[in-house]
Amino acid sequence: MRRRLIQSTLAVVLVVVAVFGISLVIVESRTIEESARESVRSEASRLVSVVETRLVAGEKVTPETMGTTVSGNRYVRIEVPGKRTVELGAKPDDDVIEASQSGGHGETVTVQQERGTVRAEVGRTLLIILAVALLAVAAAAILAVRQSHRVAAPLTDLAETAERLGSGDPRPRHRRYGVPELDRVADVLDASADRIGRMLTAERRLAADASHQLRTPLTALSMRLEEIIATAETDDPEDQATVKEEATIALAQVERLTDVVQRLLTNSRDPRSGSAVGFDLDEVVKQQIEEWKPAYRSAGRAIVRSGKTGLRAVGTPGAVAQVLATLIENALMHGAGTVALRTRVTGNQVVVEVTDEGPGVDPDLGSRVFERTVSGRNSTGLGLAVARDLAEADGGRLELLQQYPPVFALFLGREATSDPAA
Known part of the structure; x- marks a missing residue:
């Protein structure tokens, strides 16, 4: 039973983790990529403003003057009409995220970022989600083991109580487990133990009472029979009369003995009768x-x-x-x-x-x-x-x-x- 409880609990947790984990990975991947695109667009807009400001101020737009304005490992290409194209950073491969922005003086700024950085960020996020999922599974396993023990241990204890009742030990255990259904079973078993104990006590008492109550009339009866035996071998009419009298008394004692047995049986069924x-x-x-x-x-x-x-x-x-x-x-x-x-x-x-x-x-x-x-x-x-x-x-x-x-x-x-x- 413990194994089934653990397996069922882990199965539910794994399904929940898989569904929410996959959904979270998809959502986070799209969010990271969209954030990277927005960052590239913002960078292009910012650089256009910088270039336009320099042109208005009559300053030159060269790799040396623009090198400090580019952030991150990105490739920037600045095209100004009538001037040499300015390129900053290493030009990435074809798989890039690109954004272009034009200014009021005809200048154009193009910003490119390798998609690999996005994939690396997605990978880090995936590792975090995986670690959280493993932690959740481990916690679920620990809780499943504890819960299975909490449920299985009382059931084992109740089974032992029932076995004790079946083996003739009617002592109630008065143990409760904090689970209403199991406590109800324990209440029923304790009540049954009390009833069985009372029944066994009544049976033992009946046997003791019967043995004692039957002993007294049997003793008297045996004495009467001894009297009969002592006088049975004589032909004296008085002795014969004594034998008859003793036999009559003995018969009365047998009838009283029968009455005692009947009374014991009646009292064993209903002591108030x-x-x-x-x-x-x-x-x-x-x-x-x-x-x-x-x-x-x-x-x-x-x-x-x-x-x-x-x-x-x-x-x-x-x-x-x-x-x-x-x-x-x-x-x-x-x-x-x-x-x-x-x-x-x-x-x-x-x-x-x-x-x-x-x-x-x-x-x-x-x-x-x-x-x-x-x-x-x-x-x-x-x-x-x-x-x-x-x-x-x-x-x-x-x-x-x-x-x-x-x-x-x-x-x-x-x-x-x-x-x-x-």
């Missing part, structure tokens, strides 16, 4: 306690529930269960002692508090425990962040009310009821 409904909060809390009892029993710990019952909240039951499961799992992994779930009412909201007897949240972290990748116990740092996102998606919120002992609270909208005692 929600399915908040009124539901019985006691059922969700009871379900979570039943699911996590085996794990706490295996760890030699207990999980209990207290507070107000019969509460109905507004939200997505599956999402609320996932938030509570995250808090209960965190208490199991990072806490100690008994884990307590307490339900209460504040204003037009219902609150589920989860607390344990462990060391609590590191004072250096505080509310930053809800930020992604922030963790004080070598975990992924996604659990609480995802739980808060789930709570906010249903119009609620998840907060850390107390660092030691740790108290996490899930706030949900309270379903309106016509019962005055509610």
